[in-house]
Amino acid sequence: MNNKTHIPDGFLSPSVFITAFVITIIFWAISFKKTKLTDKQVPIMGLLTALFFAAMMMNYPIVGGTTAHLLGGASLGLILGPLAGCISVTIILVLQALLFGDGGLTTLGANVLNMGIIGIFVPCALFLLMNKAVKGTGKKLYTVIFVSAFVGDVLAAIAAGTELGLSQPTFQYGLSVAVPAMAINHSIIGAAEGVVTMILIGTLLKLRPDVLEQSPILKRLSIFQNRKEVEE
Amino acid sequence: MAATNKKTTQKTIVIGLTVALIFVLIGVFVLSYSMETLDKQAEQLGSEEKPLFNPPFADYNIPELDNVWGGLIVGIMGTLLLFVVSLTVARLLRKKKS
Numbered sequence: 625m626n627n628k629t630h631i632p633d634g635f636l637s638p639s640v641f642i643t644a645f646v647i648t649i650i651f652w653a654i655s656f657k658k659t660k661l662t663d664k665q666v667p668i669m670g671l672l673t674a675l676f677f678a679a680m681m682m683n684y685p686i687v688g689g690t691t692a693h694l695l696g697g698a699s700l701g702l703i704l705g706p707l708a709g710c711i712s713v714t715i716i717l718v719l720q721a722l723l724f725g726d727g728g729l730t731t732l733g734a735n736v737l738n739m740g741i742i743g744i745f746v747p748c749a750l751f752l753l754m755n756k757a758v759k760g761t762g763k764k765l766y767t768v769i770f771v772s773a774f775v776g777d778v779l780a781a782i783a784a785g786t787e788l789g790l791s792q793p794t795f796q797y798g799l800s801v802a803v804p805a806m807a808i809n810h811s812i813i814g815a816a817e818g819v820v821t822m823i824l825i826g827t828l829l830k831l832r833p834d835v836l837e838q839s840p841i842l843k844r845l846s847i848f849q850n851r852k853e854v855e856e
Numbered sequence: 857m858a859a860t861n862k863k864t865t866q867k868t869i870v871i872g873l874t875v876a877l878i879f880v881l882i883g884v885f886v887l888s889y890s891m892e893t894l895d896k897q898a899e900q901l902g903s904e905e906k907p908l909f910n911p912p913f914a915d916y917n918i919p920e921l922d923n924v925w926g927g928l929i930v931g932i933m934g935t936l937l938l939f940v941v942s943l944t945v946a947r948l949l950r951k952k953k954s
Contacts, residue, residue, distance in 0.1 A: 634906030660951040667865050670943030671872040677938040678876040681883030681916065681931055691887075708949065715942050723934070725911035832868060 630717065630735045631784060633728030637791040644787060645733030651741050652714065655707040662838045669704055673712045676700065679820075680716070684813060692813035695780060697743030698773030698821045703828065705840035706748045713740030734787050738780045747776035747821075748841050759846050769825055770818035777817045781810030873939065880931035884924055 636644075661669060676696030683691035696716075700709035717735050720726040727735045750772040758764045785806030789799030797805075828836050829847075836842045913919075916934070918926035 659949045661949050666946040669946035673942035674935045674939035675876045678879035678935045682887040725914040
């Protein structure tokens with residue numbers, strides 16, 4: 625049984641993994657400095673981190689005998705905010721690399737860049753843009769969530785393909801093979817990510833709207849904005 | 857009010873961790889096989905990963921067991937460990953009350 629799901633040591637060239645580390649370290653510094661969680665967000669961060677570690681253990685069959693797993697970036701970013709989400713994914717990836725040999729030490733920066741930065745900041749930015757345009761409620765809101773999560777996953781996969789493609793000859797395939805292979809195959813898991821993100825946020829909207837109201841991203845939802853205006 | 861909040865939080869944690877453990881069960885018994893797209897291409901060309909160290913629970917298993925039960929134990933312990941570690945980090949990142 626092979627349970628590896630992230631880029632391992634030996635697949636990326638030094639120039640690629642060092643560049644990825646530099647970008648990631650900048651995001652780590654900002655995330656740890658700027659993240660200020662509320663009392664309600666603290667247990668939710670613990671819970672969602674554990675939940676998406678467990679979700680990553682499920683490998684969905686896609687095409688050509690290959691599999692893919694959920695990233696969780698969209699859910700973590702939208703619910704906790706992108707900075708706390710980045711820290712959450714970092715915790716998962718560090719422990720996966722150190723304890724389970726999933727991913728690598730030299731490739732940790734690249735894996736965090738793909739799943740913890742691109743996979744989080746892209747859905748958050750898209751959500752803010754689209755939510756502002758459509759003032760998302762009901763079906764529109766869920767469409768915005770789905771599209772944000774889907775695009776985030778596909779772009780994260782394209783980033784991984786680009787890093788591997790630029791690592792020739794360390795990784796034998798170039799950009800023309802690595803990028804389309806990752807993008808096409810991961811668009812299927814991107815759809816699953818979209819559905820899971822919709823279900824998770826929909827459930828929290830019903831059961832714990834107080835937690836979503838404290839999210840730096842979801843607090844901009846019209847239902848929370850309207851409530852705020854009424855209170856004022 | 858504070859007691860109600862605590863109860864709601866505890867309920868959320870219990871429900872969330874139960875869902876996580878269901879994910880582990882599905883991950884171990886149903887969707888365990890993993891062959892990433894690029895791993896497959898790399899394998900076809902004879903490219904291999906070069907790990908820098910031997911992790912204690914390689915491939916999400918216990919070396920002496922190396923079966924589904926080992927995977928289940930590691931999955932459950934790993935999920936609980938992630939919960940504790942991330943909760944500790946989250947507490948350190950808590951907004952200071954003025």
